[in-house]
Amino acid sequence: MKLLVINGPNINFLGIREPEIYGKTTYNDMLATIEAYARQREVSISFFQSNHEGALVDAIQEAYYNKVDGIVINPAAYTHTSIAILDALKAVGIPTVEVHLSAVENREDFRQISYVGKYACKTITGQGVNGYLMAIDHLMDMLK
Numbered sequence: 001m002k003l004l005v006i007n008g009p010n011i012n013f014l015g016i017r018e019p020e021i022y023g024k025t026t027y028n029d030m031l032a033t034i035e036a037y038a039r040q041r042e043v044s045i046s047f048f049q050s051n052h053e054g055a056l057v058d059a060i061q062e063a064y065y066n067k068v069d070g071i072v073i074n075p076a077a078y079t080h081t082s083i084a085i086l087d088a089l090k091a092v093g094i095p096t097v098e099v100h101l102s103a104v105e106n107r108e109d110f111r112q113i114s115y116v117g118k119y120a121c122k123t124i125t126g127q128g129v130n131g132y133l134m135a136i137d138h139l140m141d142m143l144k
Helices: 027-040 055-065 076-082 081-094 130-144
Strands: 002-007 044-049 070-074 096-100 120-123
Touching: 002 027, 002 055, 002 076, 002 130, 027 044, 055 070, 055 081, 070 081, 070 130, 096 130, 120 130
Parallel strands: 002 044, 002 070, 070 096, 096 120
Antiparallel strands: none
């Protein structure tokens, strides 16, 4: 099984940005945890992060050509604004789990809208890095 983990803006600043909300785990530590878990589950995993909406759309489209089986995506702030990311996910038709480190449903009003959630087969919030691991498990179960 081949999965792609996509992270949006400011996720690369984990451990630096608002640690009271996002924790002290760094982005590289998070990737190492996800990679080790995927290896243990015998899943091929790759990562993409960008602060630019168009680059995220390009990565989603590239996943189609690379025959990725599933996508785990934390679109970060673009969750609440990007119809382009939603359209890209719908276009490629790849099963997708939306992940958020924090419990966005308990945060500001503008974070209550999720365009990606209109496509994702599951949304996991408030589980920190473990949310990514839960997303891998969900996709594995779903794609068997």
